[in-house]
Amino acid sequence: MKSKEWLNRQKNDPFVIKAQNKGYLSRASFKLLEIEKKFHFIRKSNNIIEFGSSPGGWCQVILECNINAKITAIDLSEMKLKHGNIQFIKKDFKTIDYKSLNKKYDLILSDIAPNTTGHKSTDHLRISTYIHDIIDLLNLIAYKNTNFVIKIWKGTEEKLIIEKLKSQFQKVTYFKPNASRKDSSEIFIVAQDFII
Ligand SMILES: C[S@@+](CC[C@H](N)C(=O)[O-])C[C@H]1O[C@@H](n2cnc3c(N)ncnc32)[C@H](O)[C@@H]1O
Numbered sequence: 001m002k003s004k005e006w007l008n009r010q011k012n013d014p015f016v017i018k019a020q021n022k023g024y025l026s027r028a029s030f031k032l033l034e035i036e037k038k039f040h041f042i043r044k045s046n047n048i049i050e051f052g053s054s055p056g057g058w059c060q061v062i063l064e065c066n067i068n069a070k071i072t073a074i075d076l077s078e079m080k081l082k083h084g085n086i087q088f089i090k091k092d093f094k095t096i097d098y099k100s101l102n103k104k105y106d107l108i109l110s111d112i113a114p115n116t117t118g119h120k121s122t123d124h125l126r127i128s129t130y131i132h133d134i135i136d137l138l139n140l141i142a143y144k145n146t147n148f149v150i151k152i153w154k155g156t157e158e159k160l161i162i163e164k165l166k167s168q169f170q171k172v173t174y175f176k177p178n179a180s181r182k183d184s185s186e187i188f189i190v191a192q193d194f195i196i
Contacts, residue, residue, distance in 0.1 A: 056081025
């Protein structure tokens with residue numbers, strides 16, 4: 001998308017305007033708010049990890065819904081949000097030694113997004129690689145009954161991802177928040193109750 005088109009879209013986007021009015025760091029906050037409204041994961045989670053956390057719009061929502069939540073936030077870019085309950089790790093998530101972190105989480109969130117090329121199937125394959133990598137970490141970071149919410153851009157790898165998740169969770173569904181642009185292939189996969 002050309003930068004002028006992008007600026008126009010931002011200027012007229014009701015969720016961008018709402019985010020500015022409410023003091024959210026990104027319009028993405030509304031997606032997590034909708035997910036929470038439907039599934040109530042945050043309020044019952046003490047320890048939460050977020051992959052792709054910057055600038056911090058989702059962390060704002062987590063702390064708004066559960067001020068006692070302890071968050072491990074991971075991103076390549078700096079977080080704008082600083083808070084005593086957030087342990088921020090500024091790294092490529094693939095380079096972190098999760099064994100030495102020695103932590104498990106009640107809720108695993110991923111809004112991670114690789115840089116886009118504009119070529120739909122390439123972008124889909126890139127985000128799918130990230131998702132497979134995160135799924136491979138589940139045995140280290142998930143408890144029995146942990147919930148997992150992950151963003152994907154729809155495409156061919158999805159079937160395999162859903163199959164993998166179905167073998168590891170009690171229930172797997174899709175959720176498309178209203179704040180997710182209608183013309184975007186973005187959708188969230190919601191996997192409930194990790195089976196050890
Ligand atoms: C859509 S943004 C996340 C927005 C965030 N959830 C919020 O509400 O503020 C996607 C993020 O994924 C991060 N990201 C992309 N590749 C990454 C990687 N390999 N390791 C860690 N973070 C990565 C980007 O830096 C970017 O900040």
